[in-house]
Amino acid sequence: MKKVALIAGTEHTRKTLHGQLMGYIGDFAQIESYAIDEGINKKIKADLIVISTNLIYEDAKNYIDGECKIIIAKRILNYTVIERLLFIPKGEKVLLVNDCPETTFECIDWLKKLGLNHVEYIPFFPGCMLSERVNYAITPGEVEIVPKEVKNIIDIGPRLIDIVTIAEILKELNLYDNKWEKITLMYFDKIINLAKNIAQISMERTKAFEHIKMVLDGMKEGILAFDGKGKILFINENLKFLLGKSGKILGGNVKEIFSNYKLVDYLIGKESDSSDIFEIKGEKVIVTKFWLENENTFIATFKSTKDIEELEKQRKRELYKKGYYAKYTFDDIIGESEALKFTKEVARKISKTDLTVLIEGESGTGKELFASAIHNESERRNNPFVAINFSSLPESLAESELFGYEEGAFTGALKGGKKGLFEQANGGTIFLDEIGDASLKLQTKLLRVLQEKEIMRIGGDKIIPIDVRIIAATNKNLRELVERGEFREDLYYRLKVMYIKLPPLRQRREDIKELLNHFIANKGLTLKIKDDVLNWLTSYNWPGNVRELKNIVEYMVAVCDGKEICEKDLPLDMIFTGNNLRKDLKIILNIIEELNNKGENASRRKIKKICDDRGINFTEQMIRSRLKELEEMGYLKIRKGRGGTLLIR
Numbered sequence: 001m002k003k004v005a006l007i008a009g010t011e012h013t014r015k016t017l018h019g020q021l022m023g024y025i026g027d028f029a030q031i032e033s034y035a036i037d038e039g040i041n042k043k044i045k046a047d048l049i050v051i052s053t054n055l056i057y058e059d060a061k062n063y064i065d066g067e068c069k070i071i072i073a074k075r076i077l078n079y080t081v082i083e084r085l086l087f088i089p090k091g092e093k094v095l096l097v098n099d100c101p102e103t104t105f106e107c108i109d110w111l112k113k114l115g116l117n118h119v120e121y122i123p124f125f126p127g128c129m130l131s132e133r134v135n136y137a138i139t140p141g142e143v144e145i146v147p148k149e150v151k152n153i154i155d156i157g158p159r160l161i162d163i164v165t166i167a168e169i170l171k172e173l174n175l176y177d178n179k180w181e182k183i184t185l186m187y188f189d190k191i192i193n194l195a196k197n198i199a200q201i202s203m204e205r206t207k208a209f210e211h212i213k214m215v216l217d218g219m220k221e222g223i224l225a226f227d228g229k230g231k232i233l234f235i236n237e238n239l240k241f242l243l244g245k246s247g248k249i250l251g252g253n254v255k256e257i258f259s260n261y262k263l264v265d266y267l268i269g270k271e272s273d274s275s276d277i278f279e280i281k282g283e284k285v286i287v288t289k290f291w292l293e294n295e296n297t298f299i300a301t302f303k304s305t306k307d308i309e310e311l312e313k314q315r316k317r318e319l320y321k322k323g324y325y326a327k328y329t330f331d332d333i334i335g336e337s338e339a340l341k342f343t344k345e346v347a348r349k350i351s352k353t354d355l356t357v358l359i360e361g362e363s364g365t366g367k368e369l370f371a372s373a374i375h376n377e378s379e380r381r382n383n384p385f386v387a388i389n390f391s392s393l394p395e396s397l398a399e400s401e402l403f404g405y406e407e408g409a410f411t412g413a414l415k416g417g418k419k420g421l422f423e424q425a426n427g428g429t430i431f432l433d434e435i436g437d438a439s440l441k442l443q444t445k446l447l448r449v450l451q452e453k454e455i456m457r458i459g460g461d462k463i464i465p466i467d468v469r470i471i472a473a474t475n476k477n478l479r480e481l482v483e484r485g486e487f488r489e490d491l492y493y494r495l496k497v498m499y500i501k502l503p504p505l506r507q508r509r510e511d512i513k514e515l516l517n518h519f520i521a522n523k524g525l526t527l528k529i530k531d532d533v534l535n536w537l538t539s540y541n542w543p544g545n546v547r548e549l550k551n552i553v554e555y556m557v558a559v560c561d562g563k564e565i566c567e568k569d570l571p572l573d574m575i576f577t578g579n580n581l582r583k584d585l586k587i588i589l590n591i592i593e594e595l596n597n598k599g600e601n602a603s604r605r606k607i608k609k610i611c612d613d614r615g616i617n618f619t620e621q622m623i624r625s626r627l628k629e630l631e632e633m634g635y636l637k638i639r640k641g642r643g644g645t646l647l648i649r
Contacts, residue, residue, distance in 0.1 A: 335511030361502030364547030
């Protein structure tokens, strides 16, 4: 076998070309190879010496022994990387990186001669500075020289020996006639396989593009893609229809298809990731624009405001199905008393913020009514309103309801787990009613939600960020609970960022008549209320507030015989049970009722005597103060002189 020696400049090139020669002539020639940068410590003698490039010819001669036949190889780009180069976007600026200026420019020249001139090559070698942003770099094995900020690097490796040089080698070895056909078949087989691969990739990309185009054409939104100069790269069918355009549009400019100059300025302006409303063919359209940095492309979507409104209606219907909506507005809060008007005014102002709210008020004052109204007046009005009442749920159930759970978290857990109310309220408002009844353990978890704006499901290990406004309500005095150690002080102040104190009905008695008429009208009735009934209702203390008033209306409407509510229709047993009174006040009230029923004057002296007879230790001063308290509460009327005290019926 004849001996062939290969001399290359670098070890990387030596390995690549040695492997190529072995593939073509290794069966019928002995092949040795050397790299100048690794050092050559002997004189090389062979039947044929192949030098990898004329750039190292003068150095290589120093290592050759005697009159050996020398061939300087012609080299060509490694065909296995051609397909990667073909798919660099047209017009893209690409760094060509090599170890010295000569080889860098030579490499650029090869690529252009091969027809790979669809990109703009920028030479780069040690000593160069990168003055602009570049997304791609091509290098023949010099990856370490590529600037770190370049994201896409294509290492084309050393160039291969071309087919012409292979033919010369066969002739020098006297193997041309016998081996040429086999060698060329091997060479072109690789070229054909490369062509098949490129064709397959091209076909797949074409299919993928057609599929994507079909999807985009089927969308209700108009879609437009264009470069920084306004050149149109893609437009879907819906946008063509909206514009009333047909024929060739691709390759044109946005200025040519839009008559609204403000829209054109917006599209080709430098601002990205923004939205605005424009008019196209008499229809208002929301246009959203964003920038794809890697593709150097703007994408703009065009959506009719009518479609947005329909989507919003559909979303609201879904919320209504789940019950996650606020039922009331400020118009549903009835009354014109100064106390109520002031409270509503404060609540309206609070609605405009996105801060946490604490609502305090006695039972029946309308805490949920105000929470709903605040939500419906806020920027979150189109998002969920979710409520939970702590007084009606055990601690374990309240925790799973609020935070949800993962599959298998406990016995009976649903397959796939369950979203908690905080997750379901995302983007909207959660109403924590009777927060004073929450356990200390649950208070700790609620504090974390307020602080971190995130939750974790029961049995889970993933943090879930949430965007929820919290409105809490209580009929208890949270400050007193804090002092008794029954409510966390830090949670109290986290909740009391915005604060509303709802007035009880007895502090806005002037609203009672309007509320009566409202409740009666809601039942589809027109009933007159006699003055004595109205006087009694106005004077009553209303421990159950508006809820109690509504219940009494239900009772009176049910028992009323005609078109007028009379004194006989009043539920008097509710008045004198005294369930809402302290024991000492109830004793006084019962004594006055006894005296009034006998037709006797209920003076303080008589009340004192009855108390003494019954062993009740009340002084006259104590009786006087309790009578005054009962009068302020609306249970009785103190008359001057011998008139005594009368119950108000």
